[in-house]
Amino acid sequence: MDATVFIVAATIIMGGAIGVVLSRNPVHAALFLVGTLFGVAVLFVLQDATFLAAVQVIVYAGAIVILFLFVIMLLGVDRAEDLGVEPIAGQRPLAAVIGASMVGLLLTVLLVAVDGPTGKSATTAPLGDAGGNTRRLGEALFTDYVFAVELTALLLTVAVVGAVVLSRRVTGPLQPIPGPDPRSEQSGDTPDGADRAEEEAAQ
Amino acid sequence: MTVTTTWYLVLAAVLFSTGSVGLLVRRNPLVMVMCVELMLNAVNLTFVSVGTHLGDLGGQLAVFFVLVVAAAEVVVGLALIVAIMRRRPGATADDLSLLGG
Numbered sequence: 043m044d045a046t047v048f049i050v051a052a053t054i055i056m057g058g059a060i061g062v063v064l065s066r067n068p069v070h071a072a073l074f075l076v077g078t079l080f081g082v083a084v085l086f087v088l089q090d091a092t093f094l095a096a097v098q099v100i101v102y103a104g105a106i107v108i109l110f111l112f113v114i115m116l117l118g119v120d121r122a123e124d125l126g127v128e129p130i131a132g133q134r135p136l137a138a139v140i141g142a143s144m145v146g147l148l149l150t151v152l153l154v155a156v157d158g159p160t161g162k163s164a165t166t167a168p169l170g171d172a173g174g175n176t177r178r179l180g181e182a183l184f185t186d187y188v189f190a191v192e193l194t195a196l197l198l199t200v201a202v203v204g205a206v207v208l209s210r211r212v213t214g215p216l217q218p219i220p221g222p223d224p225r226s227e228q229s230g231d232t233p234d235g236a237d238r239a240e241e242e243a244a245q
Numbered sequence: 246m247t248v249t250t251t252w253y254l255v256l257a258a259v260l261f262s263t264g265s266v267g268l269l270v271r272r273n274p275l276v277m278v279m280c281v282e283l284m285l286n287a288v289n290l291t292f293v294s295v296g297t298h299l300g301d302l303g304g305q306l307a308v309f310f311v312l313v314v315a316a317a318e319v320v321v322g323l324a325l326i327v328a329i330m331r332r333r334p335g336a337t338a339d340d341l342s343l344l345g346g
Contacts, residue, residue, distance in 0.1 A: 044248045045247070045248055052252075052256050055260060059263040059283050060263065062264075062276065062279050062280060062283060063263060063264075063267035063280065068273060071275075071276050075279050078260075078286065082286050082290055085256075085290060086293055089253075089294065091293050091296075094289075094305055094308055098289075098312070101316060102282075102315075105316065106282070106316060106319050109320070110275065110279065110323070113275065116327065118334075129339050137270045140265070141262045141266035141269075142262075148258035149254075149255065149258050152255075153254065153255070175305075179302065179305060182302055182306055183306065194313045197314065198317055201316075201318075201320045204320075205323075205324040208324035208328050209324045209328060211331075
């Protein structure tokens with residue numbers, strides 16, 4: 043039973059991954075990515091990591107892929123890319139060689155050199171049965187790892203502020219506005235909507 | 246036939262390498278970020294598998310933080326791509342060589 047689930051999930055994961063790499067259309071790549079993420083969520087369930095499986099589906103498939111699709115729609119880059127051209131000579135054979143040797147190295151390190159994962163079982167945060175998985179994760183996060191949780195809160199705040207600043211409509215030397223700059227006498231204090239209306243009127 | 250940790254590790258290694266090959270081959274920045282997500286998922290799978298193997302909650306805790314950092318990374322990366330694409334529509338990774346000298 044477990045083996046069947048694993049094989050089906052692994053097939054979905056690898057099919058999705060190859061689809062992401064090979065699909066010519068970014069929208070198709072995003073949809074293949076959903077398959078891979080769901081497959082990984084299935085494997086999390088198979089290993090009794092139920093909370094992470096739920097978070098995987100909600101955060102990755104529900105938020106990150108939607109963000110990808112939003113950006114694809116916003117930029118209108120959903121036209122197919124011509125994969126036939128190879129801009130740098132020898133790029134693809136070299137990438138294939140690097141990929142194959144990376145598989146070899148990872149398998150050697152993970153399976154042969156150290157004879158599988160080694161180490162001591164934890165005494166501070168033991169892994170119990172699946173039923174209390176969420177409870178144990180929460181207890182560990184808000185006691186032993188509370189400082190890291192606070193840091194991730196700070197990281198998310200910085201990321202949100204950075205995204206807002208980066209995607210703000212600014213005028214720079216690469217994008218000159220025809221006609222007199224309406225902000226030269228107002229020191230850029232006009233609201234964004236008014237700016238955009240003036241830009242469009244000027245064009 | 247029981248599923249051992251080795252199965253998960255082999256799958257994660259292949260998935261990671263697929264993502265890295267995609268990152269090397271593709272030129273669309275959006276697809277490149279997706280390939281980075283593939284690699285992060287492979288690492289998450291490794292964390293959970295080894296954590297289960299050792300009976301340790303630490304693997305799942307690491308995956309939790311990786312998820313948060315991946316979300317932040319995608320947000321900033323996509324904002325950068327939007328900012329670049331506004332100035333140069335249809336830019337690929339090869340076109341962004343301004344710092345290359």
